Amino acid sequence: MGKELNAIPDIIISRLPVYYQHLKNLQSSSKEYVSSEELADLTGFSSSLIRKDLSYFGTFGRKSYGYDIYCLFQQINIIMGFNYKKKLIIIGAGHLGQALAYNKGYNERGYQLISIFDKNPKLIDLVINDIEIQSVSNLERFLENNKVDVAALTVPGAAAQKITDRLVAAGIKAIWDFTEVPLKVPEDIFLEEQLINEGLCKLSLKMNQKRLNQDGTTEDLSCGQK
Amino acid sequence: MGKELNAIPDIIISRLPVYYQHLKNLQSSSKEYVSSEELADLTGFSSSLIRKDLSYFGTFGRKSYGYDIYCLFQQINIIMGFNYKKKLIIIGAGHLGQALAYNKGYNERGYQLISIFDKNPKLIDLVINDIEIQSVSNLERFLENNKVDVAALTVPGAAAQKITDRLVAAGIKAIWDFTEVPLKVPEDIFLEEQLINEGLCKLSLKMNQKRLNQDGTTEDLSCGQK
DNA sequence: TTAATATTGTTAAAAAAATAACATAACCTA
DNA sequence: TAGGTTATGTTATTTTTTTAACAATATTAA
Ligand SMILES: NC(=O)c1ccc[n+]([C@@H]2O[C@H](COP(=O)([O-])OP(=O)(O)OC[C@H]3O[C@@H](n4cnc5c(N)ncnc54)[C@H](O)[C@@H]3O)[C@@H](O)[C@H]2O)c1
Ligand SMILES: NC(=O)c1ccc[n+]([C@@H]2O[C@H](COP(=O)([O-])OP(=O)(O)OC[C@H]3O[C@@H](n4cnc5c(N)ncnc54)[C@H](O)[C@@H]3O)[C@@H](O)[C@H]2O)c1
Numbered sequence: 001m002g003k004e005l006n007a008i009p010d011i012i013i014s015r016l017p018v019y020y021q022h023l024k025n026l027q028s029s030s031k032e033y034v035s036s037e038e039l040a041d042l043t044g045f046s047s048s049l050i051r052k053d054l055s056y057f058g059t060f061g062r063k064s065y066g067y068d069i070y071c072l073f074q075q076i077n078i079i080m081g082f083n084y085k086k087k088l089i090i091i092g093a094g095h096l097g098q099a100l101a102y103n104k105g106y107n108e109r110g111y112q113l114i115s116i117f118d119k120n121p122k123l124i125d126l127v128i129n130d131i132e133i134q135s136v137s138n139l140e141r142f143l144e145n146n147k148v149d150v151a152a153l154t155v156p157g158a159a160a161q162k163i164t165d166r167l168v169a170a171g172i173k174a175i176w177d178f179t180e181v182p183l184k185v186p187e188d189i190f191l192e193e194q195l196i197n198e199g200l201c202k203l204s205l206k207m208n209q210k211r212l213n214q215d216g217t218t219e220d221l222s223c224g225q226k
Numbered sequence: 227m228g229k230e231l232n233a234i235p236d237i238i239i240s241r242l243p244v245y246y247q248h249l250k251n252l253q254s255s256s257k258e259y260v261s262s263e264e265l266a267d268l269t270g271f272s273s274s275l276i277r278k279d280l281s282y283f284g285t286f287g288r289k290s291y292g293y294d295i296y297c298l299f300q301q302i303n304i305i306m307g308f309n310y311k312k313k314l315i316i317i318g319a320g321h322l323g324q325a326l327a328y329n330k331g332y333n334e335r336g337y338q339l340i341s342i343f344d345k346n347p348k349l350i351d352l353v354i355n356d357i358e359i360q361s362v363s364n365l366e367r368f369l370e371n372n373k374v375d376v377a378a379l380t381v382p383g384a385a386a387q388k389i390t391d392r393l394v395a396a397g398i399k400a401i402w403d404f405t406e407v408p409l410k411v412p413e414d415i416f417l418e419e420q421l422i423n424e425g426l427c428k429l430s431l432k433m434n435q436k437r438l439n440q441d442g443t444t445e446d447l448s449c450g451q452k
Numbered sequence: 453t454t455a456a457t458a459t460t461g462t463t464a465a466a467a468a469a470a471t472a473a474c475a476t477a478a479c480c481t482a
Numbered sequence: 483t484a485g486g487t488t489a490t491g492t493t494a495t496t497t498t499t500t501t502a503a504c505a506a507t508a509t510t511a512a
Contacts, residue, residue: 017427048471055491063478064488081434099325105423150429174429190432192425197331199418201243203376203400206416208307289508290458
C-alpha cells in the first residue's frame, strides 16, 4: 500500500488510545486542566515525550496551565477519527462474538454495531443486546445493501480465512480479527489483529524473568543441535 | 521495581507473541525448517530484525537451512515461561468474563483457569465450561487456600479499583485487566491492561488518515484558544 | 572434490525515538 | 509593575532500534 506522506508514526499511534482513555477519565474529574507532568504520572510515559507527541499534531497547551482536558480530548477524538460515523458487523456469534455485542466502547469511538452473523441455525434470529443474529449466508446480500466499514471476526480459526475472503470479495476494507490464525488479505485492506491473549503472554514472561532473576539460574536454551 | 539486569527489551517482548503464534501455526505444516526470510513474509518484520531478535536469546539457526520449527517453538515457549504452570482466576462472570471462560489459549501457555467469581446471586453456582462460578465474598478465603498466579479482571469499571485492592491485599502479584479504567497498584504488582478496543481505535485512525489523504484536506485542529 | 548456493550470526551504519535542556510566554503575588 | 513561578513547545543530545552488509559455514549439485 505504501505509507502516506503525512503518516503518523506507528509509535505515536500506539500511544493515542492511552491518552484517549486517560483524558476520557479526567472528564469526570473536577479538574479543567492537566499538565504533561500529571499525564506522565497517569500514563507512565515521560512528560517530555507527551509534549512531543502532542506537538506532532498541533499546539494545544497553555503556558503555566497545561492542557484544557475537554479540548485536548476533543482533539484526540478528531485525530483518531471518532467524530466520523462507522458501521460495524460481527461475524461469529459464539462466546466472544456475543460478549462483543455488549461492548460499550463503540459509540464513543464513532462505531455503530448493525448486525451479527453466524452459521449455527440455533443462533439465527436470536436477539443479543437488541441486535438480531442472522445467517452468514445472507452476508453478501447484506453487504450489498448496507455500507459496512469494519467487520469483527470471531469465528473459529478454521473458518477465518474463508470468511475473510468473502468479506474482501464483498468490498469490506477493514477487519478486526480475534481469531489466532494469520490471515492473508490484499494490501489495501486494513487488518487489525486483536491478540486477546497477549497480556497473558507478557505476564508469563515477566513472572518467568522474575523467577530467573531470583534463582540466579539461567535457562538451558539449547536444542540438541550444535 | 527497577529493571532487572538482564531484562529483555520491551520491543523484543512485544514481538515474541507474534513469533509464537506463527511458529505454532507452522507446527501443523509439513515443513521442518523455516528461514528468517519466510518468517519475515509471515510476520511483516524484516528478516534482519528477526535474526537479531532471536540471537538475543541464543543461537538457534542452522546455516543454509534456517530454524528448526519445532525446536524454535520450544525455545520461545521456554523464554516466555509457558513451561511453568500458572493458575488463573476470573473476577466478573458477565459477558466478557464468561467468554474468557471458554478461551482455548490457556493450556498452551501454561495457564489453568481454576475459578470464576461474581457478586450477582443469579450467577453463583452456575457452571461455565466446567468451572463453577462462586461468590466474590469467598475471594479472600479462596486465595488463602489456593496459590493463584494471575487474576483476570472483567468487572464493571466502577468496581475495578476496589476488587484490585482486595486482590493485592490477598497477595495476588499479577493482574490481567479488561476494564477500561486506570488502576492503581503497588510497584511490585504486574499489571497488564488488555485494551480490547485498541484495534477499533487504530482502524478508525487509519480510515481517517486515508480519507484525509484522499480529500487532500487538513483537519482544523484548533480549539478556540490562541 | 569443487563450485555454486543458501542462510545464519554479527558487525557497522543509518534511522528513529526518547530524553534532557531551555528559551519563551503566561500567570500570580505583592 | 516587577519578580518569581509554572509549564509549554522546540531544539540539541543521547539512546535505542532497525537496516544493511558480509564473513562464515553448511548444503547441494556438478
Ligand atoms: N473466547 C475467548 O476468550 C477467545 C480468546 C481469544 C481468541 N478467541 C478466538 O475467537 C474466536 C471465537 O471464539 P469463541 O470462544 O467465541 O468460539 P465459539 O466456538 O464460541 O464461537 C464461534 C462461533 O462462530 C460460528 N461459526 C463457525 N463457522 C462459521 C462461519 N463459517 N460463519 C459464521 N459463523 C461461524 C459458530 O457457530 C460459533 O457460534 C476463535 O477463533 C477463538 O480462537 C476467543
Ligand atoms: N463486553 C466487551 O466486549 C468489553 C470490551 C472491552 C472492555 N470490557 C470491559 O470488561 C468489563 C466487563 O464487561 P462485560 O461486558 O462483561 O460487563 P457485564 O456487566 O456483562 O459483566 C460484569 C460482571 O461483573 C459482576 N460484578 C459487578 N461487580 C462485581 C464485584 N464487585 N465483584 C464481582 N463481580 C462483580 C457483575 O455481576 C457482572 O456479572 C467492563 O469493565 C467492560 O468495560 C468489555
